[in-house]
Amino acid sequence: MSKNLVPYTWEQVEDDIRKAIWVAIEAIGIFTTNEAYSEMLGDENADEDTFDIKRHRIYSIVQRCYDYAYQLSGHELIEPEDWYEAEMLLNGGLPVYTHNQESPLMPSLDSPLRTVLETFFARYKMNVEGGGLNIKELSLLAGMTESVARASLSKEGFRLDGSELDAAEALRWLTKRRGFIPNRGDALDGQKKAIVEGLVYDQSMTFSEVISELSRRYCTDIFEFTQKMSDADREWVLAFFKGDKPDIRLDLLKTVAKELEAPEAMFVGRAVTHLLG
Template sequence: MTNENAPYAWEEIEAQVRKAVLCQLSILQTFGPWEPKMFYLFAGLDTEDLDEVADAIDLSRHSLHRIARHAYGYAYQTEAWHLATGEDYHEVCCGILSGGYPQADAEGEPSPLYRPNDQPLLRMFETFVARWKLSNPKYHAGLSVRELSLLSNMTVPAVRTSLSKEGFKLEANYRADAGKDENGVLPEHDALVWLSRRRGFVPTRSHAPTKPTDQSLGENMSTWLHTLPFVDALAKIMSATGNDPAPLADSLIVDQDWMAGLVSGRPVEIDVNVLRRLARYFGAEESLFVGRAVQALIRLEQQAETTDSAA
């Protein structure tokens, strides 16, 4: 699963997942029910000796291992990037990174999820959340300086210096639990612009442009957008690039109903960010694609309003 984009080998992450699982097992063994079967059910082994369990426990039985595998692929855009789901994001953001998984064992020995130690497992999960937020701007105010540092593979001070020099302004982060490196956020659009200039940033595959397979396809897309109604031009682009609405919506992480409406020529919400991502996905000229799409959607809105008024 590991590739050159990842700062940590999957084997290193998996070893830390094992430590985190053992911390939870230690707590259950010390403070949980006085029931031998509990240990067996958790560890999958007929022993109560933690030293024996450490290397023998089957991690594939544990949800933390599955979530970590999905998060690692998406965070570092390995060949398994597509396995991550919204449910994984929820479990990481609202559970694992919010104290839902033990940060120490029964004797207070820190787990790899203990925040002050800033271990690879914790940083990987935070990178996953940062990248997911970048792909879902509707549900988030922006990216914090720490999140930008994780995605760009830069230090927090270096990120702050770069943002200041390049004129990017952070907006207030009103989260009550925001840390010192999270008390300001950069809006998604600005974050994408800034990250695109960083050598260490690996574009998210749903954001990365899909280059035309040949020059004629790019020229055809331009011709279609210039000469055909947008819905017809989009139909030709979808056919030429071998895309269907539902899989395309999943790839770009957008609502399937919205994508189906756009493709079929129904009025949908004008979302410039998603339209820009769609243009980059096809490898179409962004300003032309987005401009024609917005014009078409405004006309559809006006037609719908006229119909409602007449009724």
């Protein structure tokens, strides 16, 4: 997955984790002994810039949330408990202010740490919990502002049920957003078909745009299944996805539709019209 779509580097998130831990320990330390305070930091001589953040559970929790939120290597390591831990970090009333320092977990801040946790929460909610997404959650997954997301939903005729968009409809809308990072691995089960169908049936997109989007999202899949083809067939498929218009090959169009889990009749029909144009 291209990291160009990931809004923050892991180093930026680590900086926020360090600040969040420091503020929490400084606040909680008021209620503990000096020995207990030092033990929380791990080193009585440590300061804000030197204590070991990896010894704290929040580090591994946020790391898994980060990988899952943006479907990076390690996304499959997410644990069911992380859903509850993320919710607690976001809404659990943790210490967020001390000695004129604000924790990145403070709700009023649009920090990298909160963005990661909220994006994880939204993706997990859609993928695993099957819950609807509100405007903010949709905007996070789509990589756009809330106002732009709201305008897009209205323009395309998507209707919210109360304050949320049904999970299936949310996925259908997200498939058309260039900033949306598709699911990988097990999280993709049952969703690749929905994504591809949403693109192929979308008459607001030209078929050239559909091909381009399929190529962008599934370049690895396309490369893998073309390796099983003859040289001539492989060249035809790769040219097709590059945007060229080779001679019509119904057999190969059907193969492509099958491999990408696209609705065959619609895909082949639109492809033929495109190639004849």
